[in-house]
Amino acid sequence: MENVIRLPHKYAAGQTFARFYNGLKESKIYGTSCPACDKVFVPARSFCPSCLTNLSDWVEVSQEGEVVSWTYSNKEFFGMPGKPPVVIALIRLDGTDCDFLHLIGGINKDDPDTVKSSIKKGTRVRAAWNDDKIGHMLDIKCFEPVS
């Protein structure tokens, strides 16, 4: 027996996430900093995950950083942005204190060996933007190696 359950959902973004999304529309990546822990979180968070202080100090963070870890898939998964193959990476943007999860682009993604020749831990990458921006994480098209 087949049964389709559809549960459309509208998530309230709240003021912090909404402001972050508005920044993306202007090709800016915003974080918030915790004065108590001396840490910068990006994307912006409304409270510090360590000390739970409400965060109100906004910083525009660097659009460049280093690859921390990555993976490659040539199979389509649920919710995958775009078509495979994709390379997903944890990226530590300069001056921030957590990893930023996004796509890697601007490289040959034919197979993992060619990907390995382009990126590894420590590879410098920079945000590449879409022309049309809607206030979404995918306004950043991907992060590309800095030549």
Add this chain to the structure above:
Amino acid sequence: MGRPVAIIGSAQTNHGKRFDVTYPELVKEAVDAVFEKTGISPDDIEGVVSGTMPSMMEGVALTHFYFAEVLRSVGKPILKTETCGSTGISLAFTGYYWVASGMADLILVVGSEKMNEGDSQATMTTVLEPFYQRSFIAGAPGVFSMQSQEWSVKFGIPEEKVRAAATRLSVDHHNDAFDNPHAHIKKRLTEEEVNTARIITYPVRLWDVCPNSDGACAMIFASEAMAKKLGLKAAWVKGIGYSGEEYWFGDSEKAIWQCAIDASRQAYDMAGIKNPRKELDVAEVYNPFTFQELLYYECFGFCDFGEACDLTLKGTFSREGELPCDPSGGTLCSNPIGATGLNRAAEAALQVTGQAGDHQIPGAKLSLAHAMGGVDQFNGVMILGSEK
């Protein structure tokens, strides 16, 4: 510290694609089997603990209500425990807490999952943070692949060696599964087949990954007085540990994985274990991915950081090795998620009571059961012993 608690019986269904039964019928199989094996009357059970993955996996919300009759819970208190992949071990903890607290002497604990009816990858993707992170994860394998790369780079382990050790685990466990009557995937694999299997999320390939399984596990927890009265073989809970981390993937390091380290150390301290590799006789480590099993060996202190691949290739953790890990084939060969952690506890209990059949580790007296849940977020460890 509560009262002593024993596991006095367990039953697993055959795991696999169970299109032959409805979900409550599957749960009934495990529950009926545990009562038949132990001779305990359902009437004597004082309370029931039930757990599964999120309702999106099941197609029915609040499954413990759906299962009310087959759990024999009508007229009794029922608790639901749900912690993602660690649900099964959390179920065992809930049964333990209930009896250890002195509030009950006999508790039934049941974990179950039907993964083949819905979309398991989609369900697991919804565990991720919806605003920033969900778009960028390829289901569970994406998370664990990035963790694996973080670990191997941090400790400078050559990629070829990591691949060889992961392949050894895959070949061994798929072989081990032939000795486990309940296992889902049983396969004689060559190293080459594992090394060249299609990529799921690099470096993870097909035979590095657990299957989608349907299955259930039922277990009975008893107080010391009740265990003595019933006279059944008892696996005593010697120690438990559970620890979690921040929600957001990327907020904390996953190579030196603090919540896995802390969960094991809490359990060792409670059980009085100083050197786990020497003192434990067998471990049922949660291994949905071969690469993660290697990482757990290190986080649990079975060896130093960076050593797991070498020792695995030497056979330290194989069936005949110093500390056999996952002689049942483990999660790699059967993963009905809500039951999986409870299967680990059931296997660990079978080992220390000499009832593990063809995959029995001879003379096992002290065992470890483990499961992990969330986006690399929670770990739970239980130590079982043949003596109180």
